[in-house]
Amino acid sequence: MSELQRMIQARNWMKTNENFLETWHAHVGYDLNLFDRFESPASVEDTASRFNLSSELLQRWVDVGVEVGHLKETGRGKFKANKKMIKYASKASSESVGILLSEMMELHIPTLLKYPELLESDERLTYLSEKFSEIVAETSTFLEKAAVSPILKxxxxxxxxxxxxxxxxxxxYLSSIHRKHPKTELIGVELSPEVVEKAREKVSSHIDIREGDIIDFLESYDGKADMIMAHNLLYYFKPEDRAGLFHRFARVLSKQGSVTIICPLVKAKHGAAFTAAFNTFMTAHSNLYPLPSPDSIKKDAKEAGFRVAGMKPLIREGGWYLITLKKKK
Ligand SMILES: C[S@@+](CC[C@H](N)C(=O)[O-])C[C@H]1O[C@@H](n2cnc3c(N)ncnc32)[C@H](O)[C@@H]1O
Structure with a gap:
């Protein structure tokens, strides 16, 4: 009986892992534009020789693709990619979400696989912002779709x-605001030169993008702003430094000033599984920090002279919240 139980347990783990195969397959396809290569029916041999790939390994990838429904056999040894994969997991598609696969498979999963080593050594990885900031800036735009409307409100x-x-x-966010409120003065601050360069290509020249560190900016800025946005940002700052960060916000804000914060929250009503995993990832790095909780945000905000005007979930299953702060009178 116990042997049978073991076999069932092992089978359960195999089954649980099946979903991972889909993600792996989509990731490889996105990375090498393989779904585009099979947009029209093509054989493995021809595709491998046209694009200089190992035909044996390509065959295996195709086999998995057929099994998970990303590709189908069209006869005479040819295969065709599913339309959905071309639309959503191809670099050329304007609707692609493939960049999320890059973030998961190149950043999150490798970190989680290092966990045993980190646990034993109590060492931390360094988050390589120069390597990942473009990916992260781009994946953040998916959340923007859910968040832009409450921000505009x-x-x-x-x-x-x-x-x-x-x-x-x-x-x-600044671009969407500019479209509705063209007279509002808009400043963006961004550390990554690569991200700044791309942002400048994308946005209206009305948005003043400053390359540099937030703290340096906040300390040297001598104007007044009426609103500060800190979206997907708090985990770059140590928990014990967040009240100080909010103090700096208060200094550059006018009397009626407000802050919008977007962040996954731990110990909140929604999204506990996701935020626990996200926190694991953060804590594995020496230069990323644990997520805030509703209580820690309230405490830090109060200390810096703000009151919490709102705290609403944006994406429930991800534990992402929009928090609005107002300067106390
Ligand atoms: C996760 S992205 C979020 C982008 C955008 N706020 C959004 O929510 O869509 C965080 C951005 O903050 C930038 N960043 C991180 N630490 C920074 C710092 N100390 N000063 C300026 N920018 C910083 C990163 O380079 C990255 O582009």
Whole structure:
């Protein structure tokens, strides 16, 4: 009986892992543009020789693709990619979400696989922002779709004349605000030169993008802003430094000033599984920090002279919240 139980346990793990195969397959396909290579029916031999790939390994990838439904055999030894994979997992497609596969498979999974080593040595990895900042800035734009509407509502209600987006990435939020409020003064601050360069290509020249560190910017800025955005940013700052960060926000904000924070929250009502995993990833790095909780945000905000005006989930299963702070009168 116990042998049978063991066999069932082993089988359960195999089964659980089946989903991973789909992700792996999609990732390889995205990375090497393989779904595009099979947009029209093609044989493995021809495709391998045209694109200089190992035909044996390509055959194996195709075999998996057929099994997980990413490809289908069209007869005469030819294969064709599923339309959905061409649309969503191809670099050329404007609707591609493949970059998320890159982030998961090149950043998150390798970190999690290092866990035994890290646990035993109590060492941490270094998050290589120069390697990943473009991927991360781009994957953040998926969340933007859910978050932009409440941000625009907040802007409509608060009517800020000047807004600063800290860690602005590709300036998606500022661009949306600019379209609705072309007279509002908009400043984005971004550390990564590669991200800044791309952002400048993407956005209106009305948005003033400053390359540099947030703290340096906040300490040297001598104007006043009415709203600060800190979206997907807090985990770059140590928990014990966040109240100080909020103090710096308060210094550059006008009397009626407000802050919008977007961040996954631990110990919140929604998304505990996701935020626990996200926290694991953060803690494995020496230069990334644990996620805040609703209580820690309230405490840090209060200490810096803000009150929490709202804390609403944006993506429940991911534990992502929009938190709005107002300067206390
Ligand atoms: C996760 S992305 C989020 C981008 C954007 N705020 C959004 O929510 O879509 C965080 C961005 O903050 C930038 N960043 C991190 N630490 C920074 C710092 N100390 N100063 C300026 N930018 C920083 C990163 O380079 C990255 O582009």
């Amino acid at each position: 907040w802007v409509k209600k608060e009517k800020p004349d000047a807004i600063i987006d800290l860690g602005c990435g590709y300036c998606g």
